[in-house]
Amino acid sequence: MNSIKKDVKELVLARIDVMPPNRNVVIGSYGSFSKEQLKEHVEKEDEIGKKITEIQLAFLKALKEGDIYKKIDAGNTARQ
Numbered sequence: 001m002n003s004i005k006k007d008v009k010e011l012v013l014a015r016i017d018v019m020p021p022n023r024n025v026v027i028g029s030y031g032s033f034s035k036e037q038l039k040e041h042v043e044k045e046d047e048i049g050k051k052i053t054e055i056q057l058a059f060l061k062a063l064k065e066g067d068i069y070k071k072i073d074a075g076n077t078a079r080q
Helices: 006-017 035-044 047-065 067-079
Strands: 024-027 031-034
Touching: 006 035, 006 047, 024 047, 031 035, 035 047, 047 067
Parallel strands: none
Antiparallel strands: 024 031
């Protein structure tokens, strides 16, 4: 992913905007990031910003394809 498309960047930034302000997100070996730090990295389109975008797009794809619901359902079935 060379540069982040404008509409994708806007979508990712909108998703970050709805996060609670007091939450941090850990991204693998990159470390822990606040909401504002996540937004800065996406805006800069640096390595971390591209990773954040990749993660968000993978989540949305899994949501669209129903994979999220299947995993939630499987988890609920296993606890019964």
